[in-house]
Amino acid sequence: TGTFSFSQPAPSFFGLTKAQEHTxxxxxxxxxxxxxxxxxxxxxxxxxxxxxxxxxxxxxxxMTQAGYRFTY
Numbered sequence: 001t002g003t004f005s006f007s008q009p010a011p012s013f014f015g016l017t018k019a020q021e022h023t024x025x026x027x028x029x030x031x032x033x034x035x036x037x038x039x040x041x042x043x044x045x046x047x048x049x050x051x052x053x054x055x056x057x058x059x060x061x062x063m064t065q066a067g068y069r070f071t072y
Contacts, residue, residue, distance in 0.1 A: 016040075017042050017043075017044070019041075019042065019043050019044030020040050020041075020042065020044060022044060023037075023040060023044040023045075023046050023068075024037070024040065026063065026066050026068075027046065027048065027059070027063065030058070030059055030062035030063060030066070031048070031050070031055075031059055032050070032052075032055050032058070032059075034050065034051050034055075035048060035049065035050040035051075035055055035059060036048060036049050036050075
């Protein structure tokens with residue numbers, strides 16, 4: 001599970017907040033094929049699934065570099 005808060009989510013054209021769009025774009029740029037977002041909060045927080053443990057570690061490392069924090 002990872003969380004990242006943006007101040008004042010703003011609606012976008014596609015019905016996602018700016019924070020959701022940012023998380024979606026960031027996740028998709030780092031995630032290998034088959035990894036999915038389970039939940040995407042209005043504040044940009046998210047949960048995800050990946051088939052391989054190595055993919056989980058890779059996603060977490062990349063998302064951490066992008067400024068996301070993970071809680072366990």
